[in-house]
Amino acid sequence: DTEVTQTPKHLVMGMTNKKSLKCEQHMGHRAMxxxxxxxxxxxxxxxxxxxxxxxxxxxxxxxxxxxCPNSSLLNLHLHALQPEDSALYLCASSQDRAGxxxxxxPGTRLTVL
Amino acid sequence: AQRVTxxxxxxxxxxxxxxxxxxxxxxxxxxxxxxxxxxxxxxxQLLLRHISRxxxxxxxxxxxxxxxxxHLKKPFAQxxxxxxxxxxxxxxxxxxxxxIFGQGTTLQVKP
Numbered sequence: 643d644t645e646v647t648q649t650p651k652h653l654v655m656g657m658t659n660k661k662s663l664k665c666e667q668h669m670g671h672r673a674m675x676x677x678x679x680x681x682x683x684x685x686x687x688x689x690x691x692x693x694x695x696x697x698x699x700x701x702x703x704x705x706x707x708x709x710c711p712n713s714s715l716l717n718l719h720l721h722a723l724q725p726e727d728s729a730l731y732l733c734a735s736s737q738d739r740a741g742x743x744x745x746x747x748p749g750t751r752l753t754v755l
Numbered sequence: 756a757q758r759v760t761x762x763x764x765x766x767x768x769x770x771x772x773x774x775x776x777x778x779x780x781x782x783x784x785x786x787x788x789x790x791x792x793x794x795x796x797x798x799x800q801l802l803l804r805h806i807s808r809x810x811x812x813x814x815x816x817x818x819x820x821x822x823x824x825x826h827l828k829k830p831f832a833q834x835x836x837x838x839x840x841x842x843x844x845x846x847x848x849x850x851x852x853x854x855i856f857g858q859g860t861t862l863q864v865k866p
Contacts, residue, residue: 646798673852675852682859683858683859684841684856684857684858684859685799685841685854685856686856687853687854690852690853692852697852698852698853732799736852738852739852743801743804744801744852744854745800745801746798746799746800747798748798749798
Protein backbone atom coordinates (compact mmCIF):
# COMPACT_ATOMS: atom_id res chain seq x y z
CA ASP A 643 0.00 0.00 0.00
CA THR A 644 1.70 3.19 -1.17
CA GLU A 645 -0.94 5.77 -0.43
CA VAL A 646 -2.02 8.02 2.37
CA THR A 647 -5.74 7.65 3.02
CA GLN A 648 -8.00 10.12 4.78
CA THR A 649 -11.54 9.79 6.12
CA PRO A 650 -14.06 11.21 5.79
CA LYS A 651 -13.83 12.85 2.36
CA HIS A 652 -16.33 15.51 3.39
CA LEU A 653 -17.48 16.69 6.80
CA VAL A 654 -20.08 19.25 7.77
CA MET A 655 -20.25 20.19 11.42
CA GLY A 656 -21.78 22.79 13.68
CA MET A 657 -19.77 25.02 15.96
CA THR A 658 -20.71 22.98 19.02
CA ASN A 659 -19.91 19.58 17.54
CA LYS A 660 -16.96 17.32 18.25
CA LYS A 661 -15.60 15.39 15.31
CA SER A 662 -12.37 13.70 14.23
CA LEU A 663 -10.43 13.45 11.01
CA LYS A 664 -8.44 10.30 10.36
CA CYS A 665 -5.31 9.63 8.35
CA GLU A 666 -3.63 6.32 7.69
CA GLN A 667 -0.49 5.13 5.92
CA HIS A 668 1.15 1.72 5.66
CA MET A 669 4.43 2.72 4.04
CA GLY A 670 6.41 2.48 7.26
CA HIS A 671 6.78 6.24 7.42
CA ARG A 672 7.70 7.69 10.81
CA ALA A 673 6.80 11.32 10.19
CA MET A 674 3.21 12.50 9.69
CA UNK A 675 1.80 15.95 9.08
CA UNK A 676 -1.43 17.92 9.15
CA UNK A 677 -1.86 20.83 6.74
CA UNK A 678 -4.74 23.25 6.25
CA UNK A 679 -5.52 24.51 2.75
CA UNK A 680 -7.98 27.29 2.03
CA UNK A 681 -9.42 27.68 -1.46
CA UNK A 682 -6.87 28.82 -4.05
CA UNK A 683 -4.17 29.03 -1.35
CA UNK A 684 -1.13 26.86 -0.62
CA UNK A 685 -1.12 24.29 2.17
CA UNK A 686 -0.14 25.64 5.59
CA UNK A 687 1.53 23.36 8.08
CA UNK A 688 -0.33 22.76 11.34
CA UNK A 689 1.41 19.86 13.09
CA UNK A 690 4.31 17.45 12.61
CA UNK A 691 4.62 14.12 14.37
CA UNK A 692 7.94 12.31 14.36
CA UNK A 693 8.09 8.76 15.73
CA UNK A 694 4.62 9.26 17.23
CA UNK A 695 5.68 12.36 19.15
CA UNK A 696 4.51 15.88 18.40
CA UNK A 697 7.53 17.80 17.16
CA UNK A 698 5.99 20.91 15.59
CA UNK A 699 2.84 22.82 16.49
CA UNK A 700 2.53 25.90 14.32
CA UNK A 701 0.66 27.89 16.97
CA UNK A 702 -2.59 26.19 16.05
CA UNK A 703 -5.64 27.03 18.24
CA UNK A 704 -6.47 24.45 20.90
CA UNK A 705 -9.79 23.66 19.25
CA UNK A 706 -7.62 21.48 16.96
CA UNK A 707 -6.10 18.57 18.86
CA UNK A 708 -3.82 16.10 17.06
CA UNK A 709 -3.22 12.54 18.14
CA CYS A 710 -0.87 9.86 16.84
CA PRO A 711 -1.96 6.55 18.42
CA ASN A 712 0.58 4.51 16.44
CA SER A 713 3.03 4.81 13.58
CA SER A 714 0.33 4.28 10.93
CA LEU A 715 -2.44 6.52 12.22
CA LEU A 716 -2.88 10.22 12.71
CA ASN A 717 -6.05 11.85 14.00
CA LEU A 718 -7.16 15.45 14.22
CA HIS A 719 -9.83 16.03 16.86
CA LEU A 720 -12.06 19.04 16.27
CA HIS A 721 -14.11 20.86 18.91
CA ALA A 722 -15.88 24.21 18.96
CA LEU A 723 -14.69 25.19 15.52
CA GLN A 724 -15.45 28.48 13.82
CA PRO A 725 -16.78 29.01 10.28
CA GLU A 726 -13.36 30.37 9.26
CA ASP A 727 -11.93 26.91 10.00
CA SER A 728 -13.71 25.60 6.92
CA ALA A 729 -10.98 24.32 4.58
CA LEU A 730 -9.38 21.26 3.05
CA TYR A 731 -7.34 19.40 5.67
CA LEU A 732 -4.45 17.47 4.23
CA CYS A 733 -2.48 14.70 5.84
CA ALA A 734 1.00 13.78 4.65
CA SER A 735 3.68 11.32 5.62
CA SER A 736 7.38 10.88 4.94
CA GLN A 737 10.03 8.31 5.78
CA ASP A 738 11.18 10.62 8.53
CA ARG A 739 11.38 14.38 8.93
CA ALA A 740 14.72 14.91 7.32
CA GLY A 741 15.11 15.29 3.61
CA UNK A 742 12.44 12.88 2.42
CA UNK A 743 9.52 13.30 0.09
CA UNK A 744 6.18 14.00 1.71
CA UNK A 745 3.29 11.93 0.37
CA UNK A 746 -0.06 13.66 0.61
CA UNK A 747 -3.52 12.26 1.15
CA PRO A 748 -6.56 13.45 -0.81
CA GLY A 749 -7.77 15.60 2.04
CA THR A 750 -10.96 16.06 4.06
CA ARG A 751 -13.19 18.94 2.95
CA LEU A 752 -14.48 20.47 6.21
CA THR A 753 -17.39 22.88 6.39
CA VAL A 754 -18.24 24.52 9.71
CA LEU A 755 -21.73 25.99 9.92
CA ALA B 756 12.50 35.15 7.08
CA GLN B 757 12.05 32.13 4.88
CA ARG B 758 9.75 32.86 1.98
CA VAL B 759 8.82 31.44 -1.43
CA THR B 760 7.48 33.72 -4.14
CA UNK B 761 5.69 32.60 -7.28
CA UNK B 762 4.92 35.84 -9.11
CA UNK B 763 2.36 34.44 -11.58
CA UNK B 764 -1.05 33.24 -10.42
CA UNK B 765 -1.89 32.01 -13.92
CA UNK B 766 0.27 31.05 -16.86
CA UNK B 767 -1.51 30.26 -20.10
CA UNK B 768 0.34 28.80 -23.09
CA UNK B 769 -0.47 26.87 -26.23
CA UNK B 770 0.38 23.21 -26.64
CA UNK B 771 3.95 22.81 -27.86
CA UNK B 772 5.11 26.17 -26.50
CA UNK B 773 7.91 26.40 -23.92
CA UNK B 774 6.91 26.84 -20.30
CA UNK B 775 8.70 28.53 -17.41
CA UNK B 776 7.09 28.78 -14.00
CA UNK B 777 9.01 31.17 -11.81
CA UNK B 778 9.99 30.61 -8.21
CA UNK B 779 12.16 32.83 -6.03
CA UNK B 780 13.06 32.16 -2.43
CA UNK B 781 14.61 33.84 0.54
CA UNK B 782 16.50 31.64 2.95
CA UNK B 783 19.58 32.07 5.07
CA UNK B 784 21.49 28.86 4.62
CA UNK B 785 21.59 26.00 2.13
CA UNK B 786 18.09 25.73 0.71
CA UNK B 787 16.27 22.55 -0.18
CA UNK B 788 13.66 23.23 -2.86
CA UNK B 789 10.83 21.25 -4.41
CA UNK B 790 8.14 21.55 -7.03
CA UNK B 791 4.78 19.97 -6.16
CA UNK B 792 1.93 19.56 -8.64
CA UNK B 793 -1.80 19.17 -8.14
CA UNK B 794 -3.79 17.96 -11.14
CA UNK B 795 -7.55 18.48 -11.18
CA UNK B 796 -9.26 16.26 -8.59
CA UNK B 797 -5.97 14.60 -7.64
CA UNK B 798 -3.80 14.82 -4.58
CA UNK B 799 -0.76 17.01 -4.22
CA GLN B 800 2.34 15.14 -5.38
CA LEU B 801 6.05 15.77 -5.66
CA LEU B 802 7.25 16.64 -9.15
CA LEU B 803 10.90 17.57 -8.64
CA ARG B 804 13.44 18.18 -5.91
CA HIS B 805 16.59 20.14 -6.59
CA ILE B 806 18.98 17.67 -5.00
CA SER B 807 17.99 14.88 -7.38
CA ARG B 808 18.65 16.99 -10.51
CA UNK B 809 16.37 14.80 -12.61
CA UNK B 810 13.79 15.43 -15.31
CA UNK B 811 10.24 14.32 -14.60
CA UNK B 812 7.55 14.42 -17.33
CA UNK B 813 9.92 16.61 -19.33
CA UNK B 814 10.20 19.21 -16.57
CA UNK B 815 13.51 20.40 -15.17
CA UNK B 816 14.43 22.93 -12.51
CA UNK B 817 17.83 24.32 -11.66
CA UNK B 818 18.71 25.96 -8.40
CA UNK B 819 20.37 29.33 -8.98
CA UNK B 820 21.76 30.48 -5.65
CA UNK B 821 22.98 33.78 -7.08
CA UNK B 822 19.49 34.74 -8.22
CA UNK B 823 17.79 32.77 -5.41
CA UNK B 824 15.58 31.12 -8.00
CA UNK B 825 14.30 27.63 -8.78
CA HIS B 826 12.32 28.08 -11.97
CA LEU B 827 10.46 25.11 -13.49
CA LYS B 828 10.89 24.64 -17.23
CA LYS B 829 9.58 22.44 -20.00
CA PRO B 830 10.51 22.94 -23.64
CA PHE B 831 7.19 21.76 -25.13
CA ALA B 832 4.01 21.99 -23.05
CA GLN B 833 1.34 19.29 -23.26
CA UNK B 834 -2.35 19.66 -22.44
CA UNK B 835 -1.97 17.12 -19.63
CA UNK B 836 0.48 19.50 -17.93
CA UNK B 837 -2.44 21.75 -16.99
CA UNK B 838 -2.44 21.85 -13.19
CA UNK B 839 -1.57 23.91 -10.11
CA UNK B 840 2.15 24.04 -9.43
CA UNK B 841 3.62 24.89 -6.04
CA UNK B 842 7.24 25.69 -5.32
CA UNK B 843 8.24 24.73 -1.79
CA UNK B 844 11.19 25.29 0.52
CA UNK B 845 12.16 23.00 3.35
CA UNK B 846 12.09 25.10 6.49
CA UNK B 847 14.79 26.12 8.91
CA UNK B 848 17.01 23.46 10.35
CA UNK B 849 16.55 21.24 7.32
CA UNK B 850 15.42 18.25 9.31
CA UNK B 851 12.20 19.65 10.73
CA UNK B 852 10.15 18.41 7.83
CA UNK B 853 8.45 21.79 7.53
CA UNK B 854 7.61 22.80 3.97
CA ILE B 855 6.99 26.45 3.12
CA PHE B 856 4.89 26.71 -0.04
CA GLY B 857 4.63 29.52 -2.54
CA GLN B 858 1.21 30.82 -3.53
CA GLY B 859 1.08 28.54 -6.54
CA THR B 860 0.82 29.04 -10.29
CA THR B 861 -1.99 27.60 -12.36
CA LEU B 862 -0.65 26.37 -15.68
CA GLN B 863 -3.21 26.25 -18.44
CA VAL B 864 -2.12 24.59 -21.69
CA LYS B 865 -4.48 25.34 -24.54
CA PRO B 866 -4.90 23.04 -27.55
